[in-house]
Amino acid sequence: MKLIDHSKVVKNMAPRLLWNQVFKVIFFIATLFGLFVLGILLYRIFTQGSGYLSLDFLQNLPSRKPERAGIKTALIGTVWLVGVVAPVSLLIGVGTALYLEEYAKKSRFTDFIQVNISNLAGVPSIVFGLLGLTLFVRAFALGTSVLAAGLTMSLLVLPVIIVASQEAIRAVPNELREASFGMGATKWQTIIRVVLPAAIPGILTGGILALSRAIGETAPLVVLGLPLFIAFLPKTVFDTFTVLPMQIYNWTSRPQEEFHALAAAGIIILLVMLIIMNSIAVLIRNKFQKRY
Amino acid sequence: MNIVIDKNNKTLENPAKEIVYKTNELNLWYGENHALKNINLDIYENEVTAIIGPSGCGKSTYIKTLNRMIELIPIVKTSGEISYRGRNIFEKSYTVEELRTKVGMVFQKPNPFPKSIYENVAYGPKIHGIRDKKVLDEVVEKSLKGAAIWDEVKDRLHQNAYGLSGGQQQRLCIARCLAIEPDVILMDEPTSALDPISTLKVEELVQELKKNFSIIIVTHNMQQAARISDKTAFFLNGEVVEFDQTNKIFSTPSDKRTEDYITGRFG
């Protein structure tokens, strides 16, 4: 009658429970692995680069002599880049999100835009470099300028901003819109005075994350042909320049140990910038979380 | 089995039957919330014991304590004792896996795995180390027959279980539970998500199953309890108000609160 021998089942229990425990430990160790690598990476870079960190390092122009080299041009260049990417990508990104969420009816066309955005997010950054090289550097004859690099980078981070803004706009409850319409406000008045203010924390968080992606990217700028070594600062957006990751790449590809230490020092500066930006994003997110 | 015939036995136990579950001064807290208070219940083999009571009375909590599923909620604390076949289930050396191999459970909503019908039923025997294809085939057939669903699914054993109707899914879950040949089957409002015809089928099935299994069923439906159970326990605010033969509970309850509940005055 009984097909299952319960005494066997009980005997089987011990190894099964053992495997359960063993794998629990394995899974836990695997999870800690990421933490471990992050720790090593930070420790290693800090010990290597801290010797070169000084006020001079921030203020000096790059030099062929490691002890006199600084990152002034790269640091200022990164600020210039952000100066172009932030307004361009936010305007286009938020505009797209507003169009898709507030104006467009769901149609094949909007579906197409949506699919297109998610595919664009998966295109390797170096391919954006090729687009920028053909379009901005050559066709628009902008050369290796701040503007050419800024526009290329804006297109690269656009999907991040669009998706974050869409989510933020979608999270604004419809009651708020209805309240505004109910007082006779027009659609654009409602958007600019009710929807956008309510969505701004989410948009800003996404925007900051997109910008931190932009200041860490190297590959597209290499393809544009940005100089690896430059001893002057840009005066307008049409001047050529370099950025922190390019400078780090330059130092990393030299064989001498001293330049590697300089690269590590540059990385510390880059990471500090990223940490500051991400902390701001987290602060904004926490401050405005779940207000409705 | 120890058969004692005692004409003067005043207690309600049928001496021919063994106690499966003995609950002794069980208390249970969700954090600060005292959800079960001093529960004492004896459950006998080859009987259907129904647990009734209004929502939030602790009936689901109690049945989930019997196979320690309640411990999935991290803030739960218990005191007291439940012994299953004479062994305290809270004993350190008693693993939940071993307990649950003996005590099957059927849930409120049918929860088949996203696998084929066959794989759903074979899951239990497989994890317990039974890999012989012949034995598995036999177990699957026997369990599906036992759950009165064999005729409906025998031609599509390898199709996804999500193609079945809700009522069929629930009987499949019962079959899945039967496949490990448990001793006790816990049913937590098994028909609450089903239509009346499917409900009837499950009820008939319970009558059939009690020949081989001890069944504890939580239900919010008093008629159901009256129809299918041998004994009924009435829970209120985490306490057992009354526990007796079902026909006595529904005809001459000894507690005023039980009477109020079954006559529909609250709950």
Added chain:
Amino acid sequence: MALKKGSSSIQKLIEEKKKNKSVHSIIEKLIPTILLLTAVISVLTTFGIVFTLIFETFTFFTKVSFIEFITSKKWYPFSETQGSYGILPLVSGTLRVTLIAIIVAVPIGLASAIFLSEYAHENTRRIIKPILEVLAGIPTIVYGFFALTFVTPILREFIPQLEIFNALSPGIVIGIMITPMIASLSEDAMSSVPNSMREGALALGSTKFEVSMKVVLPAAISGIVASIVLAVSRAIGETMIVAVAGGSTPTWGWDVTGSIQTMTAYIVQVSTGDAGYGTTIYYSIYAVGMTLFVFTLVMNLLAQYIAKRFREVY
């Protein structure tokens, strides 16, 4: 009384303002068009990428035969006299690095996902997930530096024949880089498996491990596979780590200890060199870029297809 008077005067003010209505209605009509134009930019970007790549690649194929490009196992673009443009060595370099990355990332990523979704307490998850996000947000040039100056020297202690530039070290580091992606996306897929399914399995006497492997993992498999495919796409397109630590020797085969070159690293090499505008070498980066684009696009579409087609309806 005063209130009524006041409110009626507000209505009057509003009436007066409405005379400016024409300006308002122009704005109202213009805005959707302006916003539509911004939305079109993302579409234009895709078209721009595709047309740029096709156009310049086409120019490239007027100089180099297509058959040579996809069948030759020699990539010697810098040879003055007998330049050879067979993409296979670059593809082979890319695939070797990607394979190593996947071997590192899939077990660690999945194990972390299982731990976070099935074992970890809510608090632990709340600490570990942001750390994984940090790991995913580190610029790739930093990983490249780490690969070259830390991972490679350590590996050379154990594998003496390992060259300074090799496939192994960048492969491992790319694996570390994409681990958080697999962990995070797979964890999302596993967390969305309903609890009732876990309860069903636990009630049959399963251990947590058995629930994870035999119920949750199969139920979430479409999301997990999609996350792995996306990670493969990221690894294929990764540039700076291989440009810094992989070397610049296009080789065909399975060797991971010697210097290699990936598709991305080749584009970097040409871009930092002095190849003039209009030369065959200049156009070759577009042909390589096109190949890279096709690879990643196929992967991304595959991931979307898997996620949609095989999504379980619980």
